Amino acid sequence: xxxxGSILEGSRDFIxxxxxxxxxxxxxxxxxxxxxxVTDSLLKLHNLAASGDEVNxxxxxxxxxxxxxxxxxxxxIRCEDVRKDLNKLERIVRGMLYLGESTPRIRDLIAxxxxxxxxxxxxxxxxxxxxxxxxxxxxxxxxxxDECYGNAxxxxxxxxxxxxxxxxxxxxxxxxxxxxxxxxxxxxxxxTLGRGGSDLTAVLIGSSLxxxxxxxxxxxxxxxxxxxxxxxDARVLKNVxxxxxxxxxxxxxxxxxxxxxxxxxxxxxxxxxRNFRNRGCxxxxxxxxxxxxxxxxxxxxxxVSILTVRGARMVGRPGIAHMFFKVLGESHINVGMISQSIxxxxxxxxxxxxxxxxxxxxxxxxxxxxxxxxLIERDCAAVAAIGSGMRGTPGVxxxxxxxxxxxxxxxxxxxxxxxxxxxxxxVNGSDGEEAVRALHEEFELSKIED
Amino acid sequence: MRxxxxxxxxxxxSFLRLFIEKAPxxxxxxGLNPTLVAVADSSSAVQDERGLDPREILELKVREGSxxxxxxxxxxRGVELIRSVDAEVLIDVTPSDFKTGEPSLSYIxxxxxxxxxxxxxxxxxxxxxxxxxxxxxxxxxxxxLFSATVGGGVPFVRFIRKCLIxxxxxxxxxxxxxxxxxxLTRMESGLPFESALREAQELGYAEADPSNDIDGLDSAAKxxxxxxxAMETDLTIRDVEITGIRGIELDERILEEGRTLRLxxxxxxxxxxxxxxxxxxxxxxxxxxALNAVSFFAESSGRHTLIGKGAxxxxxxxxxxxxxxxxRMRLSEVGACL
Numbered sequence: 001x002x003x004x005g006s007i008l009e010g011s012r013d014f015i016x017x018x019x020x021x022x023x024x025x026x027x028x029x030x031x032x033x034x035x036x037x038v039t040d041s042l043l044k045l046h047n048l049a050a051s052g053d054e055v056n057x058x059x060x061x062x063x064x065x066x067x068x069x070x071x072x073x074x075x076x077i078r079c080e081d082v083r084k085d086l087n088k089l090e091r092i093v094r095g096m097l098y099l100g101e102s103t104p105r106i107r108d109l110i111a112x113x114x115x116x117x118x119x120x121x122x123x124x125x126x127x128x129x130x131x132x133x134x135x136x137x138x139x140x141x142x143x144x145x146d147e148c149y150g151n152a153x154x155x156x157x158x159x160x161x162x163x164x165x166x167x168x169x170x171x172x173x174x175x176x177x178x179x180x181x182x183x184x185x186x187x188x189x190x191x192t193l194g195r196g197g198s199d200l201t202a203v204l205i206g207s208s209l210x211x212x213x214x215x216x217x218x219x220x221x222x223x224x225x226x227x228x229x230x231x232x233d234a235r236v237l238k239n240v241x242x243x244x245x246x247x248x249x250x251x252x253x254x255x256x257x258x259x260x261x262x263x264x265x266x267x268x269x270x271x272x273x274r275n276f277r278n279r280g281c282x283x284x285x286x287x288x289x290x291x292x293x294x295x296x297x298x299x300x301x302x303x304v305s306i307l308t309v310r311g312a313r314m315v316g317r318p319g320i321a322h323m324f325f326k327v328l329g330e331s332h333i334n335v336g337m338i339s340q341s342i343x344x345x346x347x348x349x350x351x352x353x354x355x356x357x358x359x360x361x362x363x364x365x366x367x368x369x370x371x372x373x374x375l376i377e378r379d380c381a382a383v384a385a386i387g388s389g390m391r392g393t394p395g396v397x398x399x400x401x402x403x404x405x406x407x408x409x410x411x412x413x414x415x416x417x418x419x420x421x422x423x424x425x426x427v428n429g430s431d432g433e434e435a436v437r438a439l440h441e442e443f444e445l446s447k448i449e450d
Numbered sequence: 451m452r453x454x455x456x457x458x459x460x461x462x463x464s465f466l467r468l469f470i471e472k473a474p475x476x477x478x479x480x481g482l483n484p485t486l487v488a489v490a491d492s493s494s495a496v497q498d499e500r501g502l503d504p505r506e507i508l509e510l511k512v513r514e515g516s517x518x519x520x521x522x523x524x525x526x527r528g529v530e531l532i533r534s535v536d537a538e539v540l541i542d543v544t545p546s547d548f549k550t551g552e553p554s555l556s557y558i559x560x561x562x563x564x565x566x567x568x569x570x571x572x573x574x575x576x577x578x579x580x581x582x583x584x585x586x587x588x589x590x591x592x593x594x595l596f597s598a599t600v601g602g603g604v605p606f607v608r609f610i611r612k613c614l615i616x617x618x619x620x621x622x623x624x625x626x627x628x629x630x631x632x633x634l635t636r637m638e639s640g641l642p643f644e645s646a647l648r649e650a651q652e653l654g655y656a657e658a659d660p661s662n663d664i665d666g667l668d669s670a671a672k673x674x675x676x677x678x679x680a681m682e683t684d685l686t687i688r689d690v691e692i693t694g695i696r697g698i699e700l701d702e703r704i705l706e707e708g709r710t711l712r713l714x715x716x717x718x719x720x721x722x723x724x725x726x727x728x729x730x731x732x733x734x735x736x737x738x739x740a741l742n743a744v745s746f747f748a749e750s751s752g753r754h755t756l757i758g759k760g761a762x763x764x765x766x767x768x769x770x771x772x773x774x775x776x777x778r779m780r781l782s783e784v785g786a787c788l
Contacts, residue, residue, distance in 0.1 A: 144582070146589060155589055157684055158582035164688070165578070186586050187563055 001215040002180060002202035005033035007276045008118060011074035017276075018125050021175065029167060029209065030177045031202040032122055034114025035067065039181075046110045049093045050102035057093055064089075068117050077124045081135075082117055089113050104149035108182070108192045112137070115179035115198065123177040133175045138193075138201055139184030141176070142166045142208075147185050151194035154183060154204060156263065163208040171209075178205065196257030203260050207267040214269055217276040222284030223248050225445040226298045230433045233446035236281065237297060241290035244297075245271075247386045247422045251299025261286065294396055295443040296387040298436045302429055304336065304380050305356035306413055309363060310346040311372035320370065321347060327366050333359050336382060337415040337424055348413055350382055350426060377412065381432025384424040385439055391420040400425075403442035404435050451484045451778060454535050454566070456528075456557055457543035458491035458511050461571055461598075464767035465543060466508045472771060482778045488535045489517065495531050496522040528553060532560040539777060541770060542570040543598075548667040548687060551575040558594075562586060567781075569773040571598035571766050577671035577687040580678050593777055598769035600626070600672040604758030605769070606744055610680045617748040619680040621718035624744030625735050626672040628760025629656045629663040630695055630713045632740045634726075637700045638710060644697075655740055665694035666724040669715045673724060677717035680746060685722055693725040704728055710736055718747075 003017055021030060034042075041060055048057040065086050072079035092110060096102055119135045126133035142162030145152035170176050180198025183191050193200050199216055206214035223245065226234040240248065242265050249258035264271055264286075274283030290296065314320045321340070324347060328335055336350035351359055356376055364374050390396040397416070400423055404411060413426040427435050440446065455462065469484070476482040485501040494517040496502060502522060510520055517523060524531070532540060540561040544554045554572035561568045568587070575583060576599055587594040597607040610619075625631050632655050636646040647664065650656040662668045670690040677683045700711055712735060714727040729736055734755040737743045743757040759765060 144586070155582075155585050157585040158579075160684065161579050161582040161686060164686070168688075186559075186590065 001028060001217060002031035002198055003033065003122075003276070004198065004216065004218040005036045005039070006219040007217060008033060008035045011071045014071065014075060014122060014125055017122065018129060018131075020276075020279075021126065022129065022131060026212070027171045028175060029171070029205050029211075030122065030175060031180045031198060031205060032115060032119045032177060033180050033198045035071075035118050038064065038067070038114040038117070039111060042111050042114055043107070045093060046096075046102060046107050049096035050100070052097055052100035054097050057097060061090060061093055068121065071121060072124075075121070075125050075128070077121070077128045079121070079124065081120045081124070085113060085117055085120065105189055108149045108152075109190045111192050112179070112182035112190050115181050119177045119179045126175060126177070131175055132173055133177055134170065135177045135179070136166075137179045137184075137190075138182035139188070139190060140166070141178045141205070143183035143193075143201065143204060145183040145185060145191045145193070147189075147191070149191055152183060152185075152191035154193070154200070154263075155186075156204075159183075159204055160208040163205055167205065167209060194257065194259075196260055199256065199260035200263070203269065203271060204263050206271070207263045207269040210267065211269060214264070214271045216271065216273050218273060219275060219277055220273075221275045221278060221281045222273045223286075223297065225296070226436055226440050227251070227300065230300065230436050231298075231440045231446075234440065235446060237284050238282070239285050239287065239290055240296060241288060241388050242286060243419075243421055244290055244386055244388050245286045247384070248297050248299060251297075251301065251384070290388055293443070294387050294389040294393050295385045295400075295439070295445070296389070297385075298439045298443075298445070299384045299386060300432050300436050301336075301382045302432055303353050304350050304382050304426070305353050306348050306375075306377040306380055306426060307351055307356050307359050307363070308346055308348040308375040308377070309367075309371040309373070310375065311370065312345060313370060313372070314346075315344045323367060323370070324363065327362055328359055331358065331362055333362075337413060337426065339413055339415050350380070350413065353378065379429035380412065380426050381429045381435070382424060382426050383432060383435045383439070384422045385443070386422040388421055390423070397423055399442055400439060403438040407431075407434055407438045409435050409438070451482065451539060451774075452487045452537040453484045453774075454488045454532060454537045454540045454561075455486060455543070456490050456532070456540065456553075457545070458489065458507075458517075459543065459545060460763040461766045461770075462491070462543040463508060463511065464763035465541070465770050466504050468764070468767045468771055470504050470508070476771075476775065480775050480778055481782075482775060484774065487537050488531055490527060490531055491517060494518045494520075495524050495527050496520045497524045497531065497535060498522045499536065529556050529560045532557055532566070533564050537566055538781075539567045539569060539774070541774075542568060542572050543766075543770070544572055546572050546574040546577075546662070546668070546671070548574055548577050548662060548671060551578045555579065558583065562590060562592060565590070565592065567593040567595075567777055569595045569598070569770055569777065571596075571602070571770060573599045573668070573671040573675070576675050577667075579686065580674060581684040581686070584678075593780055595773035595777055596675070597773055598766045600675045601742055601744070601756075601758070602766035602769040603760060603762070604742060604744075604756050605772070606676060606756060607679060608772075609754075609756060610676065610746070614680065614746060614748060614754070617751060619746050619748050621716065621747040622673070622676055622680060622744065623714060623716040623735065623747070624673075624676070625712050625737055625742055626669040626676075626715045626744065627663055627666075627713060628740035628742060629660065630666075630669070631737065631742070631760070632656075633664070634695065634700070634711055634713065635738045637698075638705060643695070643699070664696050666692040666713065666715075667694075669713060669724045670722075673715040673717055673722055676744065677722055681717060683717065683722070685717070689722060691721065691723040691725070693723075695726050698726060708732075712736060 123135035144158040180201040246258040249256040270287040409431040488497040551574040633646040
């Protein structure tokens, strides 16, 4: 089970978590995130140190020390290993300040401290309360990654072998507490797994050890049929399939990086997302199977723009799309939806508002002669109807678009992948909420399934 | 190609002998001109970036039992030696350890971290971490060749990689350990286990400490390697259920019924195991003496059985030479090698 940063604020949370761990009799591995806000502070600390700002770096450093040592004190645990880590962090920061520069590797090293500190606190507390517990960093537990610092990818087979080798013998008599988010390269250098990295750590461990279930404790009830702020009677989904969860992860109150689901798929490891503040709710179970209904959830994303390139010169010329996307890719612009009509005279893409402005400038500058027009439509909202049951079911698109048409909402752009897991479309920003409500009602998502 | 050789036991010495003998042929046929830049046994090490004379090393080792006194002797050993030497390939012929994989595991990782390809005859690291090692070498763009780890006498690994290419192997079943097969064969003529073991030791089939053979660890390690290669499993030795033949008795009635007892290693969709099994004497796996036999059950083409000599020093050394040639071909992209 993994405990997320959103439920780790003060000493009381650690006590509540250790109470819960002690109640569970099954063999288990604990994965822990950094205390709320700590990873952000560490990254800030890194940037300050890299720019040589000693005053502010020292301030952030002492804040971090205070947060962790106060929790140790309140819990009444000996915290030598926590102090040791903090001293190490300070030495690294001093070194950086001295040099006034940094590398992605050092950035990862600093970012990994948050989980190590919270993990050492939890393991220390468990030991204090009579549980045989041991802390391990991601690398010590067996997570081996490539050298893509900041967003490292686990070497999946190596990681599985090492997690099994190191954790299985420990599980006989110990509750291992593993730091989420970090791993090591083959050379033993510390890497971090990017956003949502701790979820990935937990799923890697669960699937490698053939766990009965991976439980991700957070502060939301689970994946929902829609954003409850938009649809008042939105409810928690009890079961979703892996592929549906990948689609849904983009939306919702808790935006997750769907990457964490990948290791679970070949081993069919069930994952449950649960709310630690509302343990009565069973949360959402992500597994192979899902329920039968066609559309399971409605997602929406605001603050997006459509960028359209248009021109007769594009027609029948292979390679145009490549040139267009190359410009976007080289500028690290992430593309949402993509659509091109069969006439080939225009290509539209959905981008984040800020990225769209940049993209327009770049495309005009670099490919202006190729396209007659580069148009931008601002303040849009992308809406997606998600559900694996729509595969091979005729009439889903008709229901989706009739429902929005009946509310007088104009659809600007449409995309559906041929895997038929979702239908996405773009409307005016001001129509977004209404479109979500229309679909939620049309597919009767407020009714309880199962 | 500059070579570091770790280990000068039976296999290591056979390798040096072949290395000397085959040098002209390797050069003329494959353009392979390997230079020994470092050699170490368990207690001493020699190093020369301009190349060591393999004859001198072999003679010294045979005469003195060690390399100390060589003009190029160095103080560093093991991992430190591998790290510090500039070379293209590490040839590892240290003895197999199935509990820790050491020293081989550290040697292989030292080579990996310093950009050296590896050719090994050591089963220990593969038994414990094969899927991890293969993935890490691929990730680093380095080659890891290990045909000498299993069936040096019969090229099982190349059979899987070349002859069974494109096939789906559903199951593997085999007699993978010559020593235990010799013991079981001798027991067919009425010898009790202890006497058969002693005989195997006197003939040099079994080592002074025969545990790895008779407790099934050696068979299990080979099974892991074959299964991972042929069936795309990700096994380690921990996933294999192992029952050895220590103190086993052979019921004469079994023989009268035309059957016999063999230590069978098998892997299929239900799992992997090594255990004594009663099989028909007409079964292709009911080989005699120190022979090895493996059957691959392929989805379309059915059962393929390979039978041959269990690996001794020379067979294993030849497998290492083959791997060296293959490495050279892979590096120069000559020939379509897998």
